[in-house]
Amino acid sequence: MPLVAGVDSSTQSCKVVVRDAETGALLRQGRAPHPDGTEVDPEAWWQALRSAVDAAGGLADVAAVSVAGQQHGMVCLDSTGRVVRPALLWNDTRSADAAADLIAEAGGGEAGSRSWAEAAGSVPVASFTVTKLRWLARHEPEHAARVAAVCLPHDWLTWRLAGAPGLDALSTDRSDASGTGYWTPRTGEYRLDLLEQAFGRRLGVPAVLGPAEVAGHLAPSVLAGPGGSPVASTGTAVGEGTTPAPSGRAVLLGPGAGDNAAAALGVGAGPGDVVVSIGTSGTVFAVSDAPAADPGGAVAGFADATGRFLPLVCTLNAARVLDAAAAMLGVGLDELSDLALAAPPGADGLVLVPYLEGERTPVRPRATGALHGLTLHTATPAHLARAAVEGMLCALADGLDALIAQGARAERIVLVGGGARSAAVRRIAPQVFARPVVVPPPGEYVADGAARQAAWVALGGATPPAWAVTDAEEYAAEPVPVVRERYAAARGLIMDRSDATP
Ligand SMILES: Nc1ncnc2c1ncn2[C@@H]1O[C@H](COP(=O)(O)OP(=O)(O)O)[C@@H](O)[C@H]1O
Numbered sequence: 001m002p003l004v005a006g007v008d009s010s011t012q013s014c015k016v017v018v019r020d021a022e023t024g025a026l027l028r029q030g031r032a033p034h035p036d037g038t039e040v041d042p043e044a045w046w047q048a049l050r051s052a053v054d055a056a057g058g059l060a061d062v063a064a065v066s067v068a069g070q071q072h073g074m075v076c077l078d079s080t081g082r083v084v085r086p087a088l089l090w091n092d093t094r095s096a097d098a099a100a101d102l103i104a105e106a107g108g109g110e111a112g113s114r115s116w117a118e119a120a121g122s123v124p125v126a127s128f129t130v131t132k133l134r135w136l137a138r139h140e141p142e143h144a145a146r147v148a149a150v151c152l153p154h155d156w157l158t159w160r161l162a163g164a165p166g167l168d169a170l171s172t173d174r175s176d177a178s179g180t181g182y183w184t185p186r187t188g189e190y191r192l193d194l195l196e197q198a199f200g201r202r203l204g205v206p207a208v209l210g211p212a213e214v215a216g217h218l219a220p221s222v223l224a225g226p227g228g229s230p231v232a233s234t235g236t237a238v239g240e241g242t243t244p245a246p247s248g249r250a251v252l253l254g255p256g257a258g259d260n261a262a263a264a265l266g267v268g269a270g271p272g273d274v275v276v277s278i279g280t281s282g283t284v285f286a287v288s289d290a291p292a293a294d295p296g297g298a299v300a301g302f303a304d305a306t307g308r309f310l311p312l313v314c315t316l317n318a319a320r321v322l323d324a325a326a327a328m329l330g331v332g333l334d335e336l337s338d339l340a341l342a343a344p345p346g347a348d349g350l351v352l353v354p355y356l357e358g359e360r361t362p363v364r365p366r367a368t369g370a371l372h373g374l375t376l377h378t379a380t381p382a383h384l385a386r387a388a389v390e391g392m393l394c395a396l397a398d399g400l401d402a403l404i405a406q407g408a409r410a411e412r413i414v415l416v417g418g419g420a421r422s423a424a425v426r427r428i429a430p431q432v433f434a435r436p437v438v439v440p441p442p443g444e445y446v447a448d449g450a451a452r453q454a455a456w457v458a459l460g461g462a463t464p465p466a467w468a469v470t471d472a473e474e475y476a477a478e479p480v481p482v483v484r485e486r487y488a489a490a491r492g493l494i495m496d497r498s499d500a501t502p
């Protein structure tokens with residue numbers, strides 16, 4: 001019974017699962033928190049990964065490990081492999097002007113957007129690595145001058161698991177490469193000319209591996225179980241510990257994936273499925289045989305983790321809208337859910353526009369959130385709770401429409417992510433999406449997808465192993481179109497953040 005491990009290094013935490021490679025049965029798991037903020041020292045991810053691995057009983061008995069992670073984050077390395085500055089995350093909007101400049105340089109307006117969609121599969125927004133490189137070149141030239149290579153969070157963690165064996169050993173996979181803005185999903189090739197246009201010169205980039213290709217071997221320093229060997233120090237330079245496991249048995253490293261592509265693998269998404277993930281980000285995506293290239297920019301034309309494609313819409317505001325509403329009301333998340341379900345559909349006209357972090361889809365990086373429809377009648381905790389759930393879901397429903405407009409078949413909506421643990425989200429989603437939703441049991445589907453990839457690497461074969469699909473619950477409800485109608489009327493009525501707003 002070979003075992004495999006999957007890692008989800010997501011925005012808020014690191015999760016590790018250890019599963020049976022053949023059946024997919026869950027044996028052990030662990031997690032550790034990440035620091036807050038949209039700029040993070042990658043060392044914090046490494047420390048969290050080590051803690052989560054320890055909590056999951058170590059990796060000494062696994063045959064393979066794969067890392068999935070939050071997409072797009074810019075990790076810059078100098079020629080010795082040291083991190084040059086804290087990583088800018090996917091939800092950091094400081095490069096919004098850089099995104100606009102890059103589109104303008106490609107012809108501006110519709111022509112510029114079409115040019116990027118064709119070249120990179122997506123129209124760049126502040127989330128994309130290419131815009132962060134432009135920001136770095138313009139705003140921190142002293143840091144920019146030291147950069148020798150750029151990679152993404154999952155690429156860097158896989159490399160650290162291998163013992164940081166030199167910049168030439170950096171690798172990534174198709175799904176994460178497709179979120180950089182300088183790799184073309186349609187052809188599977190880098191566009192280093194676009195990287196150069198953004199940054200001013202070319203940089204080392206990770207090799208893009210196939211879906212079940214071996215990325216390397218786990219370094220001995222990370223093989224110990226709980227309380228195991230010391231962790232490598234901050235800013236580890238290249239060449240630390242590249243020899244195989246002490247037992248002589250090499251633990252394989254899989255190519256890893258972006259977190260959404262891993263979630264698709266984890267839930268076993270197939271033709272006709274649309275996955276809606278409510279984590280820090282809200283994402284709506286489908287596995288597709290054809291690449292997407294949406295010049296409108298709403299749909300990102302990503303690649304998936306199996307050799308296919310993953311058209312995807314992403315919002316910056318999802319589970320944390322519920323966290324914020326709960327904090328405003330001074331209640332826990334379960335009570336927020338009870339309150340939301342106590343108010344009528346549509347919250348008697350109270351509408352929350354959820355742009356608390358600015359927004360990416362639609363492109364409103366400087367927007368703030370807004371409440372509309374306040375009256376003495378709607379100024380209650382229940383109405384606010386309902387408006388928060390509905391507003392967050394309406395933004396995702398807009399994403400679903402955009403995905404369908406690009407050709408996705410939404411025969412089944414699969415709801416995952418931390419926010420899907422909310423009963424109110426599960427029960428209100430079918431009213432807003434005007435379709436039933438299927439909710440798999442609460443779980444770590446990104447880490448599961450990474451584990452399934454690791455099993456594919458360990459066992460070989462043309463496709464990932466067919467792990468048993470767990471029972472999902474279906475939630476159905478009468479659609480309530482007025483919720484989206486009022487949201488559509490309200491979503492443009494917002495104020496941008498002032499210079500004083502953090
Ligand atoms: N019962 C719940 N109701 C609503 N939100 C929840 C619940 N449980 C967890 N969450 C939220 O889920 C989010 C974390 O989800 P997760 O998918 O792990 O995010 P990420 O992958 O972005 O780190 C947190 O914001 C947390 O508050």
Ligand SMILES: O=C(CO)[C@@H](O)[C@H](O)COP(=O)(O)O
Pocket residue numbers: 010011012069070071072090127179258259260279280281282283300314
């Ligand atoms: O930017 C995207 C997708 O384009 C996000 O999905 C990030 O990948 C972050 O994911 P979570 O941590 O919220 O799961």
